[in-house]
Amino acid sequence: xxxxxxxxxxxxxxxxxxxxxxxxxxxxxxxxxxxxxxxxxxxxxxxxxxxxxxxxxxxxxxxxxxxxxxxxxxxxxxxxxxxxxxxxxxxxxxxxxxxxxxxxxxxxxxxxxxxxxxxxxxxxxxxxxxxxxxxxxxxxxxxxxxxxxxxxxxxxxxxxxxxxxxxxxxxxxxxxxxxxxxxxxxxxxxxxxxxxxxxxxxxxxxxxxxxxxxxxxxxxxxxxxxxxxxxxxxxxxxxxxxxxxxxxxxxxxxxxxxxxxxxxxxxxxxxxxxxxxxxxxxxxxxxxxxxxxxxxxxxxxxxxxxxxxxxxxxxxxxxxxxxxxxxxxxxxxxxxxxx
Amino acid sequence: xxxxxxxxxxxxxxxxxxxxxxxxxxxxxxxxxxxxxxxxxxxxxxxxxxxxxxxxxxxxxxxxxxxxxxxxxxxxxxxxxxxxxxxxxxxxxxxxxxxxxxxxxxxxxxxxxxxxxxxxxxxxxxxxxxxxxxxxxxxxxxxxxxxxxxxxxxxxxxxxxxxxxxxxxxxxxxxxxxxxxxxxxxxxxxxxxxxxxxxxxxxxxxxxxxxxxxxxxxxxxxxxxxxxxxxxxxxxxxxxxxxxxxxxxxxxxxxxxxxxxxxxxxxxxxxxxxxxxxxxxxxxxxxxxxxxxxxxxxxxxxxxxxxxxxxxxxxxxxxxxxxxxxxxxxxxxxxx
Amino acid sequence: xxxxxxxxxxxxxxxxxxxxxxxxxxxxxxxxxxxxxxxxxxxxxxxxxxxxxxxxxxxxxxxxxxxxxxxxxxxxxxxxxxxxxxxxxxxxxxxxxxxxxxxxxxxxxxxxxxxxxxxxxxxxxxxxxxxxxxxxxxxxxxxxxxxxxxxxxxxxxxxxxxxxxxxxxxxxxxxxxxxxxxxxxxxxxxxxxxxxxxxxxxxxxxxxxxxxxxxxxxxxxxxxxxxxxxxxxxxxxxxxxxxxxxxxxxxxxxxxxxxxxxxxxxxxxxxxxxxxxxxxxxxxxxxxxxxxxxxxxxxxx
Numbered sequence: 001x002x003x004x005x006x007x008x009x010x011x012x013x014x015x016x017x018x019x020x021x022x023x024x025x026x027x028x029x030x031x032x033x034x035x036x037x038x039x040x041x042x043x044x045x046x047x048x049x050x051x052x053x054x055x056x057x058x059x060x061x062x063x064x065x066x067x068x069x070x071x072x073x074x075x076x077x078x079x080x081x082x083x084x085x086x087x088x089x090x091x092x093x094x095x096x097x098x099x100x101x102x103x104x105x106x107x108x109x110x111x112x113x114x115x116x117x118x119x120x121x122x123x124x125x126x127x128x129x130x131x132x133x134x135x136x137x138x139x140x141x142x143x144x145x146x147x148x149x150x151x152x153x154x155x156x157x158x159x160x161x162x163x164x165x166x167x168x169x170x171x172x173x174x175x176x177x178x179x180x181x182x183x184x185x186x187x188x189x190x191x192x193x194x195x196x197x198x199x200x201x202x203x204x205x206x207x208x209x210x211x212x213x214x215x216x217x218x219x220x221x222x223x224x225x226x227x228x229x230x231x232x233x234x235x236x237x238x239x240x241x242x243x244x245x246x247x248x249x250x251x252x253x254x255x256x257x258x259x260x261x262x263x264x265x266x267x268x269x270x271x272x273x274x275x276x277x278x279x280x281x282x283x284x285x286x287x288x289x290x291x292x293x294x295x296x297x298x299x300x301x302x303x304x305x306x307x308x309x310x311x312x313x314x315x316x317x318x319x320x321x322x323x324x325x326x327x328x329x330x331x332x333x334x335x336x337x338x339x
Numbered sequence: 340x341x342x343x344x345x346x347x348x349x350x351x352x353x354x355x356x357x358x359x360x361x362x363x364x365x366x367x368x369x370x371x372x373x374x375x376x377x378x379x380x381x382x383x384x385x386x387x388x389x390x391x392x393x394x395x396x397x398x399x400x401x402x403x404x405x406x407x408x409x410x411x412x413x414x415x416x417x418x419x420x421x422x423x424x425x426x427x428x429x430x431x432x433x434x435x436x437x438x439x440x441x442x443x444x445x446x447x448x449x450x451x452x453x454x455x456x457x458x459x460x461x462x463x464x465x466x467x468x469x470x471x472x473x474x475x476x477x478x479x480x481x482x483x484x485x486x487x488x489x490x491x492x493x494x495x496x497x498x499x500x501x502x503x504x505x506x507x508x509x510x511x512x513x514x515x516x517x518x519x520x521x522x523x524x525x526x527x528x529x530x531x532x533x534x535x536x537x538x539x540x541x542x543x544x545x546x547x548x549x550x551x552x553x554x555x556x557x558x559x560x561x562x563x564x565x566x567x568x569x570x571x572x573x574x575x576x577x578x579x580x581x582x583x584x585x586x587x588x589x590x591x592x593x594x595x596x597x598x599x600x601x602x603x604x605x606x607x608x609x610x611x612x613x614x615x616x617x618x619x620x621x622x623x624x625x626x627x628x629x630x631x632x633x634x635x636x637x638x639x640x641x642x643x644x645x646x647x648x649x650x651x652x653x654x655x656x657x658x659x660x661x662x663x664x665x666x667x668x669x670x671x672x673x674x675x
Numbered sequence: 676x677x678x679x680x681x682x683x684x685x686x687x688x689x690x691x692x693x694x695x696x697x698x699x700x701x702x703x704x705x706x707x708x709x710x711x712x713x714x715x716x717x718x719x720x721x722x723x724x725x726x727x728x729x730x731x732x733x734x735x736x737x738x739x740x741x742x743x744x745x746x747x748x749x750x751x752x753x754x755x756x757x758x759x760x761x762x763x764x765x766x767x768x769x770x771x772x773x774x775x776x777x778x779x780x781x782x783x784x785x786x787x788x789x790x791x792x793x794x795x796x797x798x799x800x801x802x803x804x805x806x807x808x809x810x811x812x813x814x815x816x817x818x819x820x821x822x823x824x825x826x827x828x829x830x831x832x833x834x835x836x837x838x839x840x841x842x843x844x845x846x847x848x849x850x851x852x853x854x855x856x857x858x859x860x861x862x863x864x865x866x867x868x869x870x871x872x873x874x875x876x877x878x879x880x881x882x883x884x885x886x887x888x889x890x891x892x893x894x895x896x897x898x899x900x901x902x903x904x905x906x907x908x909x910x911x912x913x914x915x916x917x918x919x920x921x922x923x924x925x926x927x928x929x930x931x932x933x934x935x936x937x938x939x940x941x942x943x944x945x946x947x948x949x950x951x952x953x954x955x956x957x958x959x960x961x962x963x964x965x966x967x968x969x970x971x972x973x974x975x976x
Contacts, residue, residue: 049529050500062874088876101867105694105889115875148693153619154386164871183385184556188600188613195610210530213559217602217609240604254534256559257603260582264538264563269531273499 003076004037005204006061006091006172011035011070013056017277028277030056032228033070038172038221043198043205045219045236047212047251051276052225054208058174061206063087074172085119092165096177098157102149108135108160109145115168134163137200139193155186159193166197175207179214191218212255216240221308224248227274227284234309244311246289283314295320347518347550348374348397351411355392357404362624366392366405368574374567376517379544379551381561381582384571387620390554393571394522397552398437399427415517433463436511440523442503446495452479452506453491460513478509481546482539501532508539512547519544520552525560537564558601562586567655570594573620573631580656590658590667592636599674614674630661638662638670701969708969711961718955722774729768730756733925737763745943757947760933766944769925770951776926777907777955780841784906785899787845792852793895797883799853800860810853817850823912830918840919844906855898859891893970900963904956911952927952 011034016025031053038044048054059065061072063079072079074090082090092115095101102111112134113127122130132142138159149157158178165173178194179187195218198205209215215222216236223233224245232245243249250267272287274280280287286296293314301312314320355367367389374380384390396407399419412419414435419427431437439445447455456475460466466474472491479487482505495503504524511519521540525533537560544551553564561568565582570591578591589595599614607613618635621627630636633643640661647661658664692700702708721728737759744751745758745766757766799810826843833839863869864887872886911928913919915935920926922933927948934944 049531059870062870064870064873085876088874091874093871093874095867095871097867101871103868103872103886103890114872114877118875118877118881150694151692155619161871164875184558184597184600185385185616188615189617191602192612192615195612212530213602213604216604217607217613236609250531254531255604256534256537256557256563258558258562258586258598258601259603260562260565260586262563264534264541266538267531267534269535273501 002039004073005040005042005075006206007035007037007073008057008061009035009071009073011057011060011072012068013053013060013065014068019277026277029228029279030276031060031067034225034228034230036223036230036233038204038206040171040204041198041202042221043207043219045215045222046206046208046225047210047215047222048225049210049251051227051274053228053276054225055176057225058093058176058206058208061172061174062091062093088115088170089119089168090170091172091174092168092170094158094161094165094173094175094178097181098154098161099149099181101161102157104149106148107145108140108147108149108152111149111160112163112167114164119168121168130167131163134167137166137197138163139189153186154182155189158182158186158190162190162193162197166201166203169201170203172204172206175205175209177209178207180209180211187214194218212240212251213257224251227276227279229284229312230310231285231313232309232311234311238309244309244316245285245313246291246315247285250288283312291315293320345376345415346373347376347415348552349411349413350397350409352409353393353396353412354406354408355389355396355401356406356408357402358406359624364624365626366574366623367396368623368627370569370571370574370576372569372576372579374518374550374552376550377544377548378566379541379553379564380567380569381553381555381565382569382571382576383555383558383561385556385620387573387623388571389574389623390571391522394437394520394552394554397520398431398435399424400431400437429463432459432511432516433514434516435518435520436514436516437520437522438504438507438511438524440526442500442507442527445507446503448495450494451491452493452495452498456491456506456510456513459510463514474513475509478512479506481512481543482506482509483535484509500528501536504528504532504536505539508536508543512543515547516549518550518552520554522554523556524553526555526557533560540564558597570597573627574623575631575659576657577632577659578657580652584656588667589671590652590664591632591660592638592662592670593632595667595671595674596635596637630659637674698969702965705965705969707961708965711958711963711965714954714958715962718774718958719778721771722778725771725775729765729771731765731768733764733768733772734923735764739763742937742941742944744941745947748943758943760930760944761937764923764925766947769930770927770947773925773927773930773948773951774955776837776920776924777910777952779837780844780910781903781907781959783841784844784848784910785903787841788848788902788906789852789895789899791846792849792898793856795849796853796856796858797860797887797891800857801864801879801883801887807857810857814850814853817847820847822847822909826909826913827916827918830913835913835918835921837920837924840910840913844909848902848905848909851902852895852898855894856891859894860887863887863890893966897963897967897970900959900966904959904963907952907956907959 011031012029013031015028015030017028018025034057036044046054056065060067063084079087109131112131116122116127116130132145135142140156140159140163144152179190182190191214197203207215207219219236222236222239223230224247226247232248239248240252243252250269253265253267268290269288274284282298283296283301286292289296295314301314301317303310303312304316350373351371352369353367354369357364357366370393372380382390382393395401401407409420453472453475457468457471460471460474475491476487479490484490484502484505498506525536528536541564555561562582568580568582568585569576570578570593572593578585578594585594589598596614596616600616602613616635621631621634629644630647633639642661647659649657649659650664651657652664740759741763742761743755743759746753746756751758755765757770759765795810799807825847829843830839869882869886872882910919910926914926914928915932917932920929922929930948931945937944
C-alpha cells in the first residue's frame with residue numbers, strides 16, 4: 001500500500017475565544033477530528049462554507065498553525081518532526097487574494113526567488129535562471145521580472161503567487177480558493193494553468209473552494225466539511241452523481257449552473273445559522289436538516305466507510321436507520337450532474 | 340401608477356466619466372436599456388466593465404468627481420436628469436431602492452435594526468412610529484426572519500451575513516419601491532445562503548410587482564434569475580436578450596467566450612482545459628478606437644477598428660458587433 | 676520546458692510606474708514637502724557650514740558691545756547684523772551655531788526613541804499575546820508620566836548637558852512610535868504575503884525586517900518627523916527652565932531664556948531665536964504632513 005503524500009489523523013484545533021471583557025474564554029473547535037489522506041497526483045477538493053474550518057485546516061497543513069491534537073504526516077513522516085524549512089520544501093500555499101499575497105515593496109523577481117534565497121539553493125545566477133523558468137511555466141512575460149505587483153492585473157499576480165509556490169518544486173500545494181477573487185475569464189486561465197502544472201510537475205493538490213463546479217472539474221476526490229468535521233468524503237464523480245449527506249445535497253442543489261429556465265432552487269435549509277462556539281448537540285447539522293430524526297438531536301453520527309466513500313449521517317447508519325433511507329438522498333430538483 | 344408591463348425605467352445613452360490625473364476615465368460609454376414592471380433585468384459583466392457605476396449613476400450616488408450624462412433617464416416617465424439632489428433624495432428609498440454587496444458594512448452598526456427600518460419608512464411617509472414598526476415586522480417576516488418583533492431590538496453585529504442581507508432587503512422594501520437595484524447582492528455570501536436570498540428576491544419581486552435590476556458577474560445567477568440579460572464589456576452593452584436567447588444562442592464573441600469559461604458539472608469534461616479569453620480589458624482612460632473587445636476577440640478583423648454597429652435582432656435583442664449574427668452558432672461550435 | 680500559454684498577457688499590460696517612480700512624482704508635486712524640505716535643507720546647511728558662515732565666534736564676549744540692536748533698528752550696524760546679546764556675543768553667529776544644537780538633539784533623540792519604540796511596537800503587533808500585553812502596559816505607564824517633570828528630575832540629579840538631554844528625551848519619547856508601529860504591524864501581519872513568507876520557511880527575523888518593516892516605513896517616517904519636532908521643542912523648554920543644555924552653548928531655547936529679562940525693550944533677543952525655532956518646526960511638520968499625504972493614497976489603493 002502506498003504511503004499517502006499528505007495525511008491527517010484525527011486532527012483538531014481548538015481556539016480559546018474571548019466572549020467579552022468580563023466573560024471567561026470559551027473553546028471554539030475550528031477543526032474537530034479530521035482524518036484525510038491524499039495520494040500522489042491526486043487532487044482533493046475540500047468544500048465547505050464559512051465557519052467550517054477549512055482555512056484553519058489549511059494553515060495546519062502548511063505548518064502555520066499548531067494543532068491542539070492529532071497528527072499530520074507528509075510521506076509518512078509526522079509534521080512535528082520536521083523543521084520549518086523541511087515542511088516548506090514539501091508543502092506550499094496559493095492564497096485567495098492576489099492583492100494581498102504579494103509584498104507590494106518587492107519586485108517580482110524578488111518575490112518568486114524568495115524560497116530559493118531562504119533555502120540557500122544555488123547562487124544569484126541560478127536564482128535568475130530558475131525564476132525565469134517558472135515565469136515561462138506560469139505564463140508570465142520576462143518583462144515582468146523587474147516589475148512590481150501594482151503593475152500587474154489580478155490574474156498575473158496570481159500567476160506570480162503560483163510561480164513562487166512552485167519554484168522549489170514542492171510535493172503538495174494547498175490552494176485556498178485560488179480563483180475566487182478573479183474574474184470569470186481569468187479564473188479559467190488560472191484553472192487551466194493549475195491543471196497543466198499538476199501534470200507537468202507531478203503535484204498533489206488540496207483545493208479548498210466553495211465553488212462546487214470548479215471542484216467537480218478539477219478534483220479527483222472531494223471532502224465536505226461542516227463545523228469542523230468532514231461529513232462526507234468520496235470520489236468526485238460519485239459525490240456529484242449521488243451525494244449521501246443531506247448537507248452535500250443542499251450544497252449541490254444550491255449551485256446555480258448557467259442554465260436558464262431552471263429557476264432558483266430551495267434547498268430547504270431554514271434560516272438557523274450554526275454558531276461554532278455553541279454547536280448544536282448530537283449531529284451539528286440537525287437544526288437545518290430536512291430529514292432530521294430524533295436520534296440526530298442526541299447522538300453524533302459516526303463515520304461510516306464503504307469502499308472509498310465515507311459519510312457521517314444517521315440516515316445511512318443501519319443502527320439508527322428506522323425508516324430505511326438507503327442510498328442517495330434526493331432533493332427537490334433532481335440530480336444536477338445527471339445528463 | 341404601476342401597471343404590469345409598464346416601462347419602469349428608461350435609460351438612453353448613459354455615460355459616466357471620472358477625471359483622473361492621467362486623463363478622463365470613461366467608465367460607462369453610452370448604454371441604453373429599459374426595464375418593465377415585474378421584470379428582472381440582469382446586467383452581467385466582469386470587474387471594470389462599469390456595471391456598479393451604472394447602478395450608482397441611476398440612483399444619483401456617484402462620487403463627487405464623476406460626471407453623469409444621459410440622453411434620457413426616466414423613472415415612470417419622470418425625468419431624473421433634471422432633479423435636484425433633494426428631489427433625488429426623496430426618490431431614493433421611496434420609488435427606487437438599492438441593495439449593496441457587503442452586508443457587513445451596509446447597515447449602520449450604531450443603531451438597532453428596528454431603528455433603521457423605521458427610519459427608512461418615516462423619511463418618506465408621514466406615518467406614526469407604531470405604523471412604521473408594524474410595517475417593519477411585516478417585512479421582516481416576509482423576508483423569512485423569524486421572531487421579527489424581537490429582532491427589531493438587535494444590532495447588526497448580532498446577525499449573520501445572510502440575515503443582514505435579508506434585513507437590507509426588508510429595508511429596501513419599506514416604502515414599496517417600483518424599482519429595486521441589487522448590486523452583487525449575494526457575492527459575499529455562502530452558496531446555500533445565496534440560493535436562499537435569490538429565491539427570496541424572486542418571490543418578493545412577484546409579490547410586490549417590482550422592476551428589478553440585478554447586477555452581477557455570476558452567470559449562474561443571471562441564468563436563474565433574469566428575465567432579460569444585458570452583457571456589459573468595457574463600459575458598453577454588447578449584447579441583450581432574454582435569458583433563454585442569450586444563453587442558448589450567444590451572439591457576441593465575448594458572451595460566447597464567457598460561457599466557455601465556466602465548468603458545468605456533467606457537461607464539461609473533467610480534467611480538461613476550460614475555454615478562456617486571452618488578454619485583459621483595455622484601459623478605459625481616453626477614447627477607445629473601434630471595438631473594445633477586438634484585442635481579445637478570436638474573430639477580430641480590420642473592420643473592428645471602427646466602432647461596431649448595433650445590430651437589432653428582434654424585440655429586446657441586440658448585439659454590438661460587426662460580425663454577421665447568422666454565423667454565431669457556427670462560431671460558438673468552433674469554441675467548444 | 677513547455678510554455679503553458681493560456682492568455683499570455685499582451686504588451687500593453689505591464690504598465691504603470693514602479694512604486695519608486697510614483698513616489699518620486701508625488702513627492703515633487705506636493706507643495707508641503709517641497710517647501711518644508713527646502714527650509715529644512717537651508718537650516719541643515721546652516722548648521723553644517725556654521726564655521727564658514729558665522730562672522731564671529733559664538734562664545735566670544737565683547738563686553739563693550741552689549742545688547743546692540745539688529746541692523747534694522749535705529750542704532751544697529753552691519754557689524755552685528757542681528758545685534759548682540761547681554762554679554763556682547765554676536766547673535767547671528769549664535770543663531771547659526773544654535774541650529775547645530777537643535778538639529779543634533781532632534782535627530783538623535785528621534786532616532787533613539789525611534790529604535791526603542793519601533794522595536795516594541797513591531798514586536799507587540801507581530802507576536803501578540805503576552806508580548807503585546809507587556810508592551811501595552813509599558814506604553815500606558817509611559818503615557819502617564821509627565822515628560823517635562825521626569826526630564827527635570829533626571830537632569831536635576833545628573834546635571835544638564837547636551838548628551839544628557841538627548842539621552843533623556845530619547846528614552847522618553849518612544850510612545851507614539853510604539854503605538855503607531857503596533858497598529859501598522861497588526862494591519863500588515865494579517866496580509867497573505869506574510870503567511871506566504873512563513874510558509875516558505877523564512878525566519879521570524881527575516882519576516883520582520885524584509886516583509887513587515889518596508890511596509891510600515893511610511894508611518895514610521897511620519898512619526899519620526901513629529902517626534903523630531905517634539906524633541907526640539909522639549910529641549911527648548913528644558914533649556915528655558917535652566918535644566919537643559921547649559922550656557923554658554925548657543926541653544927535657541929537657552930537664548931530665549933537668557934533674553935527673558937529684556938522682553939519689554941529689547942524684544943529681538945527673544946524674537947529671533949523664537950522665530951528660528953518656529954521656522955524649523957514648521958518645516959519639519961510640513962515635511963511630515965507631506966509624507967503622510969503622499970504615502971496614504973498608496974496604502975489605500
